[in-house]
Amino acid sequence: MTTMQVCTATCGVCGFEQQVQVLTSTNAFGSPDLDLRPPPMERETIALKIQRCDGCGYCAASLHEGSPQMKSMIESSEYQLQLQNPAFPDLANSFLCGAMLHEAAGKLNQAAIRLLYAAWACDDCGSTTAAAHCRNAAEAMIVRTNESGQPVCQQGDGATDCLRVDLLRRAGRGADARKIISAALPKITDDILRKVLKFQAALIKRRDMGCYTVSDVVRE
Numbered sequence: 724m725t726t727m728q729v730c731t732a733t734c735g736v737c738g739f740e741q742q743v744q745v746l747t748s749t750n751a752f753g754s755p756d757l758d759l760r761p762p763p764m765e766r767e768t769i770a771l772k773i774q775r776c777d778g779c780g781y782c783a784a785s786l787h788e789g790s791p792q793m794k795s796m797i798e799s800s801e802y803q804l805q806l807q808n809p810a811f812p813d814l815a816n817s818f819l820c821g822a823m824l825h826e827a828a829g830k831l832n833q834a835a836i837r838l839l840y841a842a843w844a845c846d847d848c849g850s851t852t853a854a855a856h857c858r859n860a861a862e863a864m865i866v867r868t869n870e871s872g873q874p875v876c877q878q879g880d881g882a883t884d885c886l887r888v889d890l891l892r893r894a895g896r897g898a899d900a901r902k903i904i905s906a907a908l909p910k911i912t913d914d915i916l917r918k919v920l921k922f923q924a925a926l927i928k929r930r931d932m933g934c935y936t937v938s939d940v941v942r943e
């Protein structure tokens with residue numbers, strides 16, 4: 724069961740106080756998606772992964788994390804335009820703004836995770852074009868994260884390759900995904916990861932951009 728609590732949060736950037744919902748417990752039964760999105764009920768708690776300040780527009784996992792030094796970034800036209808961007812659902816805009824702040828702070832792995840969450844928020848609203856934009860941005864941020872030496876997937880490079888392949892395939896970039904599969908398969912020894920990549924190759928071949936779970940792969 725998912726349980727929540729309403730708390731008063733104070734924005735660390737502007738000091739505004741507001742009521743926020745906080746997740747107190749949830750569960751996950753079933754298989755995660757190939758992009759690691761958890762199964763229900765945790766799946767449905769995505770909106771609780773970010774808070775948005777009604778005073779200044781600061782977006783973060785917890786509003787109290789902010790500091791007044793972030794004010795200039797939040798007041799920038801780039802940030803404010805993203806916050807209200809009509810091409811994305813509100814929740815996705817919050818994650819995209821959160822990603823922007825992490826990127827500015829050099830926390831590229833945290834930015835990549837926010838971009839992935841933004842894609843899931845778009846999926847939930849059926850916003851296919853917006854979801855593809857977020858997946859492309861997430862994949863690019865994963866590449867930058869790798870280049871900077873920060874960890875992406877705790878499970879290692881093979882798992883990171885699998886995630887990139889899923890992001891690209893679901894964004895309609897099958898040819899780019901196929902290149903990663905070709906480069907990764909000779910190096911990966913883990914049986915499940917090899918199965919995932921071969922499963923992805925078959926999906927790409929039939930131009931399938933759908934959502935699949937790890938158990939779909941194991942069942943093959």
Ligand SMILES: [Zn+2]
Pocket residue numbers: 734735736737738739776777778779780781
């Ligand atoms: Zn604020």
